[in-house]
Amino acid sequence: TSLFFWADNEKQAEVIKKIRENNYISWWGNCGNISPNLVDKSFGLLKFCQQYGFTTDEVIAFGDGGNDDVMLEMAGIGVAVKNSKENTLKAADYICKKSIEDGGIYEALIDLNILQEKHYDPKIFFFDIDSTTFDHSIKDVREKTYEALQRLKDKGCKLCINTSRAYEEMYNVPKRFVDMMDCIIMLSGSYIIKDGKTYVKYMDEQQIQACIEFLDNNDITYRYSLDTGHGYLNRH
16 A cells, blocks of 8 residues: 655665656655655645544644645645744744744644634544654653544544554554544555545555565565555664
């Protein structure tokens, strides 16, 4: 469903950029995802809007990196955390004034009048995990973020994880955080869990073989994932 790669140098990066036919490539730093064409985090966002009968104007999305940009642009309000990449800051409608360590998401929801009686009433929220809601310095979600999420749930809002992680890579995401979510979007839109059911968007098998052959021939490190939720690296 998705290939995750690392480009160790500029030459490899230029080679990867050529893999565009019938594929979508999202970058953050020197790594990124190769997914089925038109499948990214915004793909999952649209699918859930259809499921719940919302428009994208009723969505608020949070992110920090390159593969979050389209999601932020599509949402009614796109929020970038304080230390986001430059292109993500440009894609956002609002930039957190504080870091996530200092309660940036909570303060953003207060500042946008979403936790009070408000002028704007989004119904569904999509959250990136790494360095957006999940703080790697404590390997957990901050209490202020939990508080903000609970207040949204109390208001009847739907909460969704939207991440490029594979299912297998969710093991260290706190159960308390996952249990608050109404749905989980993984692999940048390719693997979705809702109401106990799993939905998978597949890459064409011939395309997969061509990509893998290309990456192997150019000595490019990559991860591939299966509909079992497992992710595999081609090298240690």
